[in-house]
Amino acid sequence: MKPLTRWGENGMKRMFTWGVIVLFLILFPILAATEHTLNLLVFLFITIVLAQSWNILGGYAGQISLGNAAFFGIGALAFHFIAWRSGIPLFLALPASGLAAIALASFIGIPALRLRGAYFAIGTLALAEALRITIGNLFPRTVYIPTAYITSYRLVDRYYLALAVTLITQIVATVIVKSRTGLGIRAIRDDEEAADTTGVSLFKYKYLALVTSSFFSGIAGGVFAYYQISILPAFLFSPQWTFEPLVAASVGGSGTLLGPILGSVFLIILMELFALTLGKGYLIIFGGLFVLVVLFLPGGLMEASKRIGKAFSTNKPIP
Amino acid sequence: MIQIIVYGVITGAFYGLAAVGLSLVFGVMKHLNIAHGSFLMIGGFVSFWLFHFFKIDPFVSIPLAMVVLFVLGGLLYKGLFSHLDKLPEGLKINNSMLVGFGLTWILDNLAILFWTSDVRAVTPSYTGKVWNPLPGLRIPIVGLGVIGIALLVIFSLYLVLTKTYFGKSVRGTAQDRDAASLVGINVERTYLVFFALGAALAGIAGVVSAVNYSVHPTVGFEWLLKAIIILVLAGFGKVGPVFIAGLVLGIVEGVSVYFVGTTYREVVGLVIFILVMLKRSM
C-alpha cells in the first residue's frame, strides 16, 4: 500500500496541531482530570473508534451497515473471556478481540456483502439483533471483572488504553484511506456499477472495508470490556453501539477522516450538557441534526466548516 | 396445536397491520420510512391517553389515532421526506431510511421525555375475556378484535385502491410517475397524501398494539423489525401478500415456540428473514 498524497507545508502545520492535542490528552490525567471527565473521555474515545469504523464501511465504501454492534459485542465478549478467564496476558487479549470480530465479519460478511444498499443495511441489522437475542439467552447474567483484577483497577490505565487505541485507529484509517486500497474502496461508494466495469474487484475491496471496520469495532469492544466492571452480555450488542457512532460519524461528516472525531466530540458535549436537564433528550437534538445532514448537508460538519471557510477567504481562482 | 395456530393467526394479523403501511409507502414512493415504528408507537399512545382520560374504547379511538397520525405524517413528509423525491432510486431508499431513523430518535425520545419510559397498556373491560367456540379452544376477545380490524383494513384498502380515483391515481403513479403527471395527476400531492395514509395505517396498528400487547416509547423499533421482515418476505406495494406473509410468520413463530421455546421466538423470524434475503440476492 503506497501512500499517494504528499505532505505539503500544510502537512507540517497539521502535524503540529495534532501533536499539541495528543500531548494535551496524554498529560490530561495528570493535569486536570476528575474521575467523571476521565470516564467521559473513555466513552468519547470508544465512540470515536466506533464512529471511524462505521465510517470506513459506510462513509468510504458506501455500504451502510446497521450491525456494528455485533462486532463490538463479539470483541467485548472475546476480550472478557480471554483476558479475565483464560491465562492469556492482557496485551494479547486486545488484538484477539479484534480478530474475533474479523472472524465474525468474515463468516457473515461474505454472504451479506452480496446484498446491495438498503438490503445490506437491514440484513446487518437483523444479524445484529439475532445475535443480541441469542447471546442474551446464552448468557443471561451479568458478568464481572474477576475480583482479583477489581482491586487493582485503575481508571487511568483504561484511559490511556482507550487513547492509544483511538490514535492507532485514526492513524491506520488515515493510511488506508490515502493508499491505493483506499482509492479502490472509495470507488465502490461513488458508483458501484462503474467500479465493477473498470476492473476494480468489488468484492475484494468491500471485504477489506468490512474487515477493517469490524476490527476497529472489535477492539473498541475490547477496550470497553477492559473498562467496564460489570456487563450484561446482551447490552454489548444493543443497537445503540451501532446507531450513536453512525449518527456521530454522519453529522461530523461521513467519508472524511476527521468527521467521526468531530461528530463524536459534538455528541459527547451535547450529552454532557443535557445530562441534568433533558437526560436522554440530547438524542432529540442530535437526531434532528442527523436528519438535517442527510437531507441538506451530506458532508456534515466537515462540509459546513469548509463552506464557511470559503466564505471568509479571499476570492482566489482555483488553479 | 390448533390453539397455537389460532394465536399465530392473531399475531399474524397484527404483523400484517404493522407492515401494510410501510409496504405500501415503499411500493409507491420508494421511501423506506423507518419512522413507521414511531408512528405506530404514537398511535398506541393516542389510544392510551384517550382511554386513560376519557375512557374511550380503544377500537373506537382508532379513527382519532388515524387523524392524528395522518396530520403528523403529512407534515413530516412535507417538511422532510419530500426533499428526497428527486433522487435516483437507490439513493432515495438509502436516504429515506436514514431520515426515517433519525426521525425515530427524535420521536421516541420526545415520547420518553413527555410520557416516560413506562410500559402502558389499554385494558378495556373485555381484556382477558375469552371465547370458547370449541372445547379446549380459547380465543381471546381482543384477538378477535385484531383479526376484525385487519379484515376491515384489507377490505377498505382494496376498495380505495381499486374503486376510487385516488386509489387508481396512486397505483398509476407507482407504475409510471411521468405518465401519471401527463394525465394530470399531481404527483407530489399524491405522494403527500399517501404517505400520510401510511402513517395513519401505522396508527391503527399502534392502537391494536396498545390493546393486544402494550405500548412504550421504544416499542416502535421492535415492531418495525417485524414489519421489515414482512416487507422483504411479501414484496411491496400489494396489500394481500403483506397479510399473508404476516400470517405465515405469525404461525411459524407460534409453532416454533413449541419446539425451541419462547426465548428464541424472535430469532426464528430474523433467521427466516436473513435466509430469504440471501436466497433472493443469489
Next chain:
Amino acid sequence: MLEVNEIDVFRGDIHVLWSVSLKVEERTITALLGSNAAGKTSLLMSISGLIKPRRGSIRFNGVEITKEPAHRIVEIGMGMVPEGRRLFPEMSVLENLELGAFLKKARNTKDRAIAEIYGIFPILKSKATQMAGTLSGGEQQMVAIGRALMSKPKLLLIDELSLGLAPLVLQHIAEIIKEINVTRGLTIFIVEQNALMTLEMAQFGYLIENGRIVGSGETNSLLQNEQIKNAYFGI
C-alpha cells in the same frame, strides 16, 4: 396556439436544446422531424412540463407555461402521447383510459368519452379488461392516444408514433389521427423520425438536428426540397 421562444434545455449538465423556437397554429397538424437523439423528446418534455427549460419561454394560448408543473399544463388543455407509450402496465385498458380522465372536469363525461374512444379504436373495447402491459405495440399506441384524448385536450403532443409499430398498423393510426384533427379540430404536434408519413399528414413542419432547429416550412415545400429528400428519405 403554442409558442416556443428560444428555449435552452439541459438534461443534467448536458445542453440538449439550443435556442429552439417554433410555433404551432390552431387546428393544424405540425410536425417536428429529426433523427435519434436530435432533441425531439427533450423538446416535448419541456413543452409538457416534465422538464423545465433553463432559458426562454413557452406560451400556450398566450399563457406562459414555462415553469408550470406537468399536471397543471394538462389542466389547461394539453395532452401528450409519450415516447414508448408509457401506459400503466399493471392496470387494464379500461383503467388506463379512466385515469386519462383524472382531471375533475373530465370525470363527469368519462363514460361518454370512453365510448368515443371505443368508437375510434374498436379493438380496445374487446380488450377492456386486459392488462395494458400485455398488449401489442399497435394496441398500446391506441390506448396511449385514447388516454391522452380522455382529458379533452385542445393540443395533443405525440412523441414517436412510429416506434415499434408495423407499417400497416402505423398507417391505420395515422389515418385516425388525421381524422381526429379534422372532425374535432384538435391541434396536433407530432415529433417523429419517420419523415415520409409525418410530412404527409402534417401541414407545417420543423426540422431539428443536434438540438437546433435547422429548417421549417409548409410540408409541401419541404417534401419537394432536394436537400431534405436526401437527408431524410435517402432518395
